Amino acid sequence: MWGLDRESKKPLYQQIADHIERRISFGEFPPGSLLPSERKLAEQIGVNRSTVVQAFAELRSLGIIESRSGSGTRVSQFKWGASPKHTPNWNRYAQGGSFLPNLPFLRRIREALSQDPSLVDFASGELAADLAPTSEISEIMSSHQYASYLGYDNPQGYIPLRQALVRYLAEYRGLQATESSILITSGSQQSLFLITQCLLSPGDAVAIEDPSYYYSLPMFQSAGLRIFRLPVDQDGMRLEEIRGLYKKHRIKMIFTNPNFQNPTGTLLADERRHQLLQTASELGLPIIEDDPYSLTDYEGLPRMPLKSIDTSGSVIYIGSFSKIAASGLRIGWMVAPNSVVLRLADARQQMDFGLSVIPQQVAAQFLESDFFEPHLSRLRTNLMYKRDLLIEALRKELPGEIQFHIPKGGHHLWCKLSEPVNDAKLLEAAIRNGVVFVPGSVYGSDAGFVRFTFARAKSECIGQGIAGFARALHSLRN
Ligand SMILES: Cc1ncc(COP(=O)(O)O)c(C=O)c1O
The missing domain is CATH 3.90.1150.10 (Aspartate Aminotransferase, domain 1)
Structure with missing residues (x-):
């Protein structure tokens, strides 16, 4: 039997409102039904009428009851079943959506x-931390004047960083890129995400290395891609099955990490590089070259990207600061034909209006500084x-x-x-x-x-x- 708790900190009117609401949601008062008058309820509960008036006012403000002069107070029609106490099933929402959780x-x-x-x-x-250029980056940050205007930045990325990358790519990676062929991304991961979401469609087949970092990314499955695997041996990815996969499954792209591959650490052998590019250009098949590790060659040898010998324009090149400087800056880049860069920049703008300009400024300064080499x-x-x-x-x-x-x-x-x-x-x-x-x-x-x-x-x-x-x-x- 319900009764007021006069010792409680909760005001009496609130206790009454909660009680009536509970009776409504249990079905005791169906939608549209008439509630007892304020006077009668006050008598039943043993409180002043004004306390019940206040409780009704509270329920009215929540849309649970409606009062019309002359016809009393009724349970609201449309609020029925949608009482504020019916919490959404957040767990079901959290497990839903088309984007898969991490492994x-x-x-x-x-x-x-x-x-x-x-x-x-x-x-x-x-x-x-002891391998990252922490003190160099803090020195750059303390001595550099950052832009005073912090508006949305260029959707393709901060122009001085793209200019610095044009010089970096020519000097360190043997690539002749231009500002308009570069998209700055939030790490290589965002490049991969944009490619899988915007250049491919659900049901498309792609080839990845086996074993492969890409296999660890449910993002490929979330994009609805069918994944075929090309085995990796000591000389990197084996190429024998590419033509067969193309014929049978119409693979649309090959994803490769040819320099110090994650996870095997292998380098794609020179003959295979030429053969891969030859096959790709014969089949008109794009290659996504993910190259975050090549500058870590312990002997300092210039491990050049596939892209540097790609004469038929088959390769989209992806680079990153993460494995050579600081993963927390979240700076990566993609070198691709301008139509692709514009498409992906447009998609990224719809997602987040582009990257923060400050890490881009830091990255540009670091690349151009005497600290880099x-x-x-x-x-x-x-x-x-x-x-x-x-x-x-x-x-x-x-x-x-x-x-x-x-x-x-x-x-x-x-x-x-x-x-x-x-x-x-x-x-x-x-x-x-x-x-x-x-x-x-x-x-x-x-x-x-x-x-x-x-x-x-x-x-x-x-x-x-x-x-x-x-x-x-x-x-x-x-
Ligand atoms: C081959 C490869 N590609 C991409 C990434 C993503 O790196 P980030 O987004 O930090 O540049 C990683 C990280 O481990 C990786 O190993």
Whole structure:
């Protein structure tokens, strides 16, 4: 039996309004039905009439009841069933939509890292703080005058950054680009997103490398693409199946990461580069060349992009600051025919009105500064040092239990376990032992492969991290 709680902090009129609302939503008073008069209710409840008047006023303001002079107070017709207490089913909404969530292993790794930041991180594909040009960037930021007007920027990207990239691409990447052929993006990831959403349609077939970073991106499935895989060996992507895939499935694009590929660290061999371009130009097949790692060649060799030898205009080139400077700046770029650049800039404008101009200014300054070249050479030396620490630790902790090819650049070491174990169990055991890595199946490989990223972990933690991984592996074998 309901009664007023006179000790409660909730005012009496509010308690009465809540009570009437509850009775309405339980169906005791259907839509359009007449409520007892204010006087009668006041008597029943044992309060002043003015308290009930106030409660009715509250319900009227929410649209739950309506009063007309001469015909009393009735339950509102159209509000029935839509009482403010009927919370939408947000979980159902959160699981809906056409954009797929990240892969469960990647979500688990992110969750583990946020719960325990002391885990040794062999999973995140980015530079550790001591490899990033942190002091150089802060010096640039403190000495540079930023634009005083912060309006929406050019949809293709900040013009001085595009100009700096024209010079950078010619000097470092052997590419003759122009300002109008460059689109600045929020990392390579946005280039991939724009390409999959705007240049392809649901049902289109594309080829990716196997294993491949792209396999880890549900964005390809979200775009409704059919994915076919081209195996990667020591010399990069194998090309034999391209013509067959084209004939049978009409593949519309090939996505490749030819320099220090993620996850295998391989370089596409020179003969294969020429052969790939030849095949693409015969079939009129576009190639998306994703090239975030080539400047990390530890010996400083100029690993030139496919695009630099692309005489038939088959290649869209994607670059990024993430793997060579700072992933948090979120600066990437695409070099593509002007019609493509304009289309993608227009789409991006519809999504977010373009990038923030400030990181673009910082990136332009950094590229043009005297800091850039010395930073790159320090980065290469330090990455090689971390790679060697990782290899030394693996040889010490897991002799004969793990195989790998030694990469000559990039951030990743791709390993095969001599005896495969269950990926999910291995990841959980590793987390319990203070370390995270990415299971190979995330990149489409069979169980028994592991990707260790050595760029992110602190040098002094690499040995301890691999010892933890070895304990995890052994705990599953015993
Ligand atoms: C091959 C490849 N492409 C693209 C990306 C996305 O990088 P970002 O968007 O930070 O440039 C990554 C990141 O790991 C990558 O390895």
